[in-house]
Amino acid sequence: MVTELVLDHLSVRFSLPGATVAAVNDVSLRVRPGECVALVGESGCGKTVLANALLGFLPGNAQTSGTAALTGDGPPLDLLTAPDAVLAATVRGRRIGLIPQSPASHLTPVRTARAQLEEAVRVHHPEGTATRDHAHRLAARAGLVPDDLDRYPHELSGGMAQRVANALALVGDPWLLIADEPTTGLDRHLVDGLIGEFRRMVADGRAVLLITHDLAAAQRVADRIAVMYAGRVVEAGPADRVLDAPRHPYSAGLVNALPDRAFTPIPGLPPLLTDLPPGCAFAPRCDRAAPVCAARPALADDRHAVACHLPC
Amino acid sequence: MVDSPVWRPVPRSRVAAASTARSPRRRLIPAAVVLGVLVTAALVVPLVVDLNQQYVDLASANRPPSAAHPFGTDELGRDVLLRCVYALRVSLGVGLFAALISSVVGTAVGALAGAVGGWPDRVLMRLVDTVASVPHLLLGIVIVAVLRPSLTAVVISIGLTHWLTSARIVRSEVLSLRGRPFVDAAVVGGSSRARVLVRHLLPNIAPQVLLATTLMIPHAVWHETALSFLGLGLPPHAASIGNMINDAQRSLLSGGWWMSLAPGVVLIAATLSVAGLSGVWRDRLNPRRRSELTW
Numbered sequence: 001m002v003t004e005l006v007l008d009h010l011s012v013r014f015s016l017p018g019a020t021v022a023a024v025n026d027v028s029l030r031v032r033p034g035e036c037v038a039l040v041g042e043s044g045c046g047k048t049v050l051a052n053a054l055l056g057f058l059p060g061n062a063q064t065s066g067t068a069a070l071t072g073d074g075p076p077l078d079l080l081t082a083p084d085a086v087l088a089a090t091v092r093g094r095r096i097g098l099i100p101q102s103p104a105s106h107l108t109p110v111r112t113a114r115a116q117l118e119e120a121v122r123v124h125h126p127e128g129t130a131t132r133d134h135a136h137r138l139a140a141r142a143g144l145v146p147d148d149l150d151r152y153p154h155e156l157s158g159g160m161a162q163r164v165a166n167a168l169a170l171v172g173d174p175w176l177l178i179a180d181e182p183t184t185g186l187d188r189h190l191v192d193g194l195i196g197e198f199r200r201m202v203a204d205g206r207a208v209l210l211i212t213h214d215l216a217a218a219q220r221v222a223d224r225i226a227v228m229y230a231g232r233v234v235e236a237g238p239a240d241r242v243l244d245a246p247r248h249p250y251s252a253g254l255v256n257a258l259p260d261r262a263f264t265p266i267p268g269l270p271p272l273l274t275d276l277p278p279g280c281a282f283a284p285r286c287d288r289a290a291p292v293c294a295a296r297p298a299l300a301d302d303r304h305a306v307a308c309h310l311p312c
Numbered sequence: 313m314v315d316s317p318v319w320r321p322v323p324r325s326r327v328a329a330a331s332t333a334r335s336p337r338r339r340l341i342p343a344a345v346v347l348g349v350l351v352t353a354a355l356v357v358p359l360v361v362d363l364n365q366q367y368v369d370l371a372s373a374n375r376p377p378s379a380a381h382p383f384g385t386d387e388l389g390r391d392v393l394l395r396c397v398y399a400l401r402v403s404l405g406v407g408l409f410a411a412l413i414s415s416v417v418g419t420a421v422g423a424l425a426g427a428v429g430g431w432p433d434r435v436l437m438r439l440v441d442t443v444a445s446v447p448h449l450l451l452g453i454v455i456v457a458v459l460r461p462s463l464t465a466v467v468i469s470i471g472l473t474h475w476l477t478s479a480r481i482v483r484s485e486v487l488s489l490r491g492r493p494f495v496d497a498a499v500v501g502g503s504s505r506a507r508v509l510v511r512h513l514l515p516n517i518a519p520q521v522l523l524a525t526t527l528m529i530p531h532a533v534w535h536e537t538a539l540s541f542l543g544l545g546l547p548p549h550a551a552s553i554g555n556m557i558n559d560a561q562r563s564l565l566s567g568g569w570w571m572s573l574a575p576g577v578v579l580i581a582a583t584l585s586v587a588g589l590s591g592v593w594r595d596r597l598n599p600r601r602r603s604e605l606t607w
Contacts, residue, residue: 055500093502106497108512110599119511120501152599165497172502 003072003175005031005054005207010066010080011231012046012053019274023049025231026066028299033175036198036208038218038239040254041228042270047211050228051180054079054209055098056087070095072175093124097174101181103165107153113164114149117171124172135167142167143193159190166197176207183217195221215258219243227251230271230281237304247304247311250282280308288312343588346581354400365390365398365551374563377570384570387563392556396574399551404582406467406536406552411528413471418478419514419521425479426486427509437483440476448473449538456544466545470532478524485517519594526590530583553579 012024024046031037039047052058054068056079069076070091077091100106107116117135121128128134136146142163153161162182169177179198183191191214198208198221212218218225219239226236227248235248246252253266268285271277277284283293292309299307369389377384383392425436443451455469489495490513498508537554539545546552548559553575560572595601 057496057500088499088502088504092500096500098497098500100493100497102493105493108494108498108515110515110518110597111511112599119507120503123501123503123507154600168497168501 003033005176005209006067006069006071008067008069010050010053010064010068012049012058012062012064014059015061015063016274021273022276023231023273024053025276026299027228027231027233029226029233029236031176031207031209033205033207034202035223036202036210036221038210038212038222038225039228040212040215040218040225043213044270044273045228046231046273047213047228048180051178051209051211054096054178055092056082056084070176093120093169093172093174095174095176097169097172097177099169099177099179099182100165101184104153104156104158104161106165107156107161109153112150112152113156117149117164117167120168120171138167138170139164141170142197158186159193162186162190162194166194170201175205176209177201178209178211180211181213182210183212183214191217215243215254227254230276231273232281232307233299234282234308235304235306236299237302237306241304247306248282248308249286249288249310249312252312253285339588340592343585343592347585347589350400350578350582350585351404353397354404357397358401361394363391363394365394366549367391374566374568376568383574384568386556386559386571387568392571392574395551395556396553396578399553399556399575400578400582402463402546402551403533403536403553403579406463406470407529407532409467410470410474410532410535411525413468414474414528414532415478415521415525417471418475418524419482421475422479422482423486423509423514426483426490427505427513433483436479440479443473444476449535452535452539453542453544456539461544463546466536466539469539470535474528474531474535478521478528481520481524482517485520486513489513489516519597522590522594522597526587529586530579533579533583 007027007029010024010027010029011022014021014023027050029037029039039050041047049058053062053064058064064080066080068079070079071077073090073095077086079087079091082091107113114135117138118131121131121134121138125131125134135149139146139149144160144163144167148156148160149164151160156164177198182194186194195217198210201208202223208221210218210222222239224237225239225242226233227242227246227250228234229250235242235246235251242251243255246255250266256262257265266285271281271284279294279296280286280289283289286293288310290310295309297307297309299305367390369385371389372381372385373387373389375381375385375389381391381393383396386392386395421436421440425433452469452473455472456465459465459468486509495508495512498512499505503511533553536545536552537558540548540552540555541558546555548555556575557572557579560568560575563571
């Protein structure tokens with residue numbers, strides 16, 4: 001059985017008093033080992049909700065439809081409907097790891113990095129005896145020396161905390177790593193280090209699902225890019241094609257907003273997720289909009305797919 | 313030639329974390345010495361001194377402090393200092409064990425309620441409200457009566473009537489910590505809920521639990537007095553700090569101030585030194601605070 005993650009028409013919505021927030025709509029995506037897929041889009045387009053849905057971290061007022069099938073190791077497991085106990089025992093940390101945004105706050109403040117790393121080693125390798133050596137190997141791989149591990153989270157710099165988080169994510173040897181906005185707040189040098197780490201993970205045969213609004217970082221690390229707008233994937237394809245020859249006007253706008261391109265932002269604001277237009281959600285901001293855009297475009301099932309009636 | 317830099321301390325706001333000048337280090341040594349002396353006296357003196365604390369000498373009753381009786385004698389001519397030492401054994405034991413029982417029960421109930429949530433939380437918190445609605449002296453009397461009056465029964469009854477505060481503290485701390493990202497991170501890392509509770513949540517609330525336990529010790533000492541006064545604790549002739557202070561009240565009106573002096577001083581000294589030590593310990597438990605200390 002091939003190991004892969006297949007999202008099939010995945011949607012997430014939240015019920016609020018008097019409103020429904022359509023956070024993720026009809027996302028179909030495939031992630032295979034040995035590739036890095038970047039999910040890019042503006043803040044509030046549903047990227048993080050999608051990540052939380054895959055990790056089983058949606059709040060109680062959320063509803064999902066579609067499937068997120070994790071295959072390999074027995075029958076496919078739908079991450080959206082699997083009970084929490086199954087996710088905890090077989091998926092989290094073991095098949096899917098998380099590389100968090102703001103890693104320092106993802107460490108327990110009153111215990112040293114070593115205590116937390118060794119604890120994770122004991123959880124995932126209960127039969128192992130050389131816990132300390134194992135932790136040191138993981139730390140060394142992430143670029144930490146053993147002495148760094150004896151620090152408390154508040155004594156770690158942002159880059160060191162990031163490396164501790166990387167080491168923690170790899171303890172259970174997951175094949176898929178979900179990185180939610182990992183480059184936020186890191187300077188160029190640290191982003192370079194993190195991107196190098198992602199490439200090494202991919203070279204090891206792991207998959208990285210990078211969720212980011214940092215197109216420049218996505219450009220340097222991703223094999224494939226999916227562009228999200230208002231909860232929908234509007235364009236998906238090989239990274240160089242999406243960035244160099246974007247077909248959706250929104251992707252073209254994002255690329256043109258990069259400092260080393262035209263540096264012109266897209267006019268207007270994204271629509272409210274509580275009040276999405278029935279047709280193409282981007283039409284109100286689109287300079288190519290035509291009457292046909294009142295109908296919702298489907299995402300063509302193609303190597304370089306686009307959901308637009310009038311692609312560039 | 314370059315001048316070597318002049319180092320000066322950072323100005324601190326009063327609102328920000330305490331500076332090292334206010335560190336509890338000053339409390340550490342006096343507190344440790346006082347508590348050490350009291351504990352050593354309580355443990356060792358009865359073993360090495362061949363004196364009967366119950367020795368009644370009516371001829372020398374109600375004597376003020378003198379060379380033979382440094383803290384005087386009580387209305388039956390018993391030496392107040394010697395009785396104090398025996399009383400310390402009882403009271404320190406009662407205070408410590410009762411405080412331990414109450415914190416263990418309170419932490420367990422509060423942590424379960426906070427971490428599990430839902431109906432177990434509601435049931436446990438209504439249990440807390442129910443127990444809190446009964447006067448705890450009354451409930452304590454019932455527990456002692458059921459268990460048959462003895463020192464153990466007193467300890468258990470104090471422990472089982474005083475866990476409510478720590479349960480509420482622990483529950484609210486767990487609730488506020490539960491939403492923090494490191495809890496999600498531990499769950500995503502594959503840790504079970506029980507492990508998250510024990511290894512990630514409880515270490516964070518240890519200082520608060522410690523504080524509640526410390527405050528409980530002197531309270532338990534007083535509570536034992538109340539139970540003894542009602543005839544449910546120790547027999548009237550047996551010495552506990554509470555018993556002695558209680559007995560001394562009668563003599564206070566006839567000028568016998570020294571009878572309450574020794575047990576009073578011992579109780580205050582023990583309470584202050586336990587509080588001082590726990591303050592130091594609490595600071596050491598907090599890594600962020602600890603790294604600001606210069607020792």
